[in-house]
Amino acid sequence: xxxxxxxxxxxxxxxxxxxxxxxxxxxxxxxxxxxxxxxxxxxxxxxxxxxxxxxxxxxxxxxxxxxxxxxxxxxxxxxxxxxxxxxxxxxxxxxxxxxxxxxxxxxxxxxxxxxxxxxxxxxxxxxxxxxxxxxxxxxxxxxxxxxxxxxxxxxxxxxxxxxxxxxxxxxxxxxxxxxxxxxxxxxxx
Amino acid sequence: xxxxxxxxxxxxxxxxxxxxxxxxxxxxxxxxxxxxxxxxxxxxxxxxxxxxxxxxxxxxxxxxxxxxxxxxxxxxxxxxxxxxxxxxxxxxxxxxxxxxxxxxxxxxxxxxxxxxxxxxxxxxxxxxxxxxxxxxxxxxxxxxxxxxxxxxxxxxxxxxxxxxxxxxxxxxxxxxxxxxxxxxxxxxxxxxxxxxxxxxxxxxxxxxxxxxxxxxxxxxxxxxxxxxxxxxxxxxxxxxxxxxxxxxxxx
Numbered sequence: 001x002x003x004x005x006x007x008x009x010x011x012x013x014x015x016x017x018x019x020x021x022x023x024x025x026x027x028x029x030x031x032x033x034x035x036x037x038x039x040x041x042x043x044x045x046x047x048x049x050x051x052x053x054x055x056x057x058x059x060x061x062x063x064x065x066x067x068x069x070x071x072x073x074x075x076x077x078x079x080x081x082x083x084x085x086x087x088x089x090x091x092x093x094x095x096x097x098x099x100x101x102x103x104x105x106x107x108x109x110x111x112x113x114x115x116x117x118x119x120x121x122x123x124x125x126x127x128x129x130x131x132x133x134x135x136x137x138x139x140x141x142x143x144x145x146x147x148x149x150x151x152x153x154x155x156x157x158x159x160x161x162x163x164x165x166x167x168x169x170x171x172x173x174x175x176x177x178x179x180x181x182x183x184x185x186x187x188x189x
Numbered sequence: 190x191x192x193x194x195x196x197x198x199x200x201x202x203x204x205x206x207x208x209x210x211x212x213x214x215x216x217x218x219x220x221x222x223x224x225x226x227x228x229x230x231x232x233x234x235x236x237x238x239x240x241x242x243x244x245x246x247x248x249x250x251x252x253x254x255x256x257x258x259x260x261x262x263x264x265x266x267x268x269x270x271x272x273x274x275x276x277x278x279x280x281x282x283x284x285x286x287x288x289x290x291x292x293x294x295x296x297x298x299x300x301x302x303x304x305x306x307x308x309x310x311x312x313x314x315x316x317x318x319x320x321x322x323x324x325x326x327x328x329x330x331x332x333x334x335x336x337x338x339x340x341x342x343x344x345x346x347x348x349x350x351x352x353x354x355x356x357x358x359x360x361x362x363x364x365x366x367x368x369x370x371x372x373x374x375x376x377x378x379x380x381x382x383x384x385x386x387x388x389x390x391x392x393x394x395x396x397x398x399x400x401x402x403x404x405x406x407x408x409x410x411x412x413x414x415x416x417x418x419x420x421x422x423x424x425x426x427x428x429x430x431x432x433x434x435x436x437x438x439x440x
Contacts, residue, residue: 088289100318147311157309159289186309188288188300
């Protein structure tokens with residue numbers, strides 16, 4: 001039965017810190033069981049940059065702070081049957097969303113860049129230039145959660161969700177049944 | 190000697206002293222009714238509506254509604270749980286509640302209510318992400334109003350127990366907020382020893398005592414293992430009840 005349909009998983013880190021991916025590795029030796037149950041497609045874990053084929057489960061870490069994040073997220077939505085937002089950044093923006101506190105200003109992006117590259121007292125930037133290489137993805141006016149951009153099937157809160165939480169959720173998804181998480185495993189921090 | 194009032198909560202007979210609210214009678218009987226703005230020792234004000242129950246089929250705030258003879262109160266039903274989920278969700282979406290960086294995380298009653306009600310899945314509500322100030326003027330106290338849920342517990346504690354009225358409501362509707370009686374907190378006579386500043390008074394991480402940050406490690410915090418309300422439910426059937434509520438699917 002396992003041979004007949006080995007689930008394919010893709011993962012991505014958008015405006016996140018890779019903490020959720022580290023937490024996924026925190027399932028320890030169960031990763032050997034996981035690799036029996038699934039194969040990884042596009043993911044930073046195997047360094048595949050593009051989808052090779054349609055996936056059953058897409059795991060998204062982080063929200064969207066630049067246009068590349070949006071492209072990646074939409075790519076995941078159109079290539080994954082089930083899309084799961086993992087971690088507080090994906091769920092509600094997380095730490096990057098603190099930038100949105102200044103989005104009510106008349107020129108929020110300028111204020112953000114000035115604070116990051118010009119005005120900060122802890123900064124060494126003698127040229128007073130804001131990075132503007134064409135290769136850099138354009139930053140968005142504010143940080144968006146995954147739900148703001150695409151339809152998300154499930155969310156796993158946590159900063160990061162523990163290895164146990166991710167493991168139990170993945171096992172449930174792989175077996176097409178609801179994740180039956182105990183109280184201790186749902187945390188917002 | 191007053192004769193006790195008899196009434197029912199979810200079909201269980203409960204006794205109340207005359208003058209008690211439904212909430213007080215339920216607490217005494219070991220039945221937990223979720224609440225945020227009500228706390229023992231302060232006048233109930235019935236503003237958060239998380240304690241909404243149905244009394245003979247009509248909704249009422251359990252913390253302000255007096256217990257009356259022979260009323261039938263619904264508390265732990267899917268309909269009311271979904272009401273409460275929506276209320277708590279809206280509180281989360283209305284302010285800036287960044288649990289990962291909040292030092293109240295783990296002892297926060299709003300967060301604990303989210304856990305207890307099993308709130309984790311996507312919702313239709315947008316995050317409002319308001320711009321709200323932080324007042325760190327006082328040497329011992331910080332007010333991070335991003336996290337304020339306007340429960341008014343600090344207002345009542347300062348007015349009724351400390352006799353200082355350091356805090357008060359300002360504004361109307363969505364613009365309603367808790368203000369201080371002065372230009373900033375330093376200009377008031379707030380003190381670290383006030384009941385209004387005590388850790389148990391602010392249910393979230395809005396009133397923060399400086400130098401206390403993250404004083405309990407993860408795993409030892411109030412709600413790490415036990416859902417909010419466990420102290421009221423004790424070890425009786427509450428545990429099973431709780432489990433059941435928690436597993437009632439999202440709407």
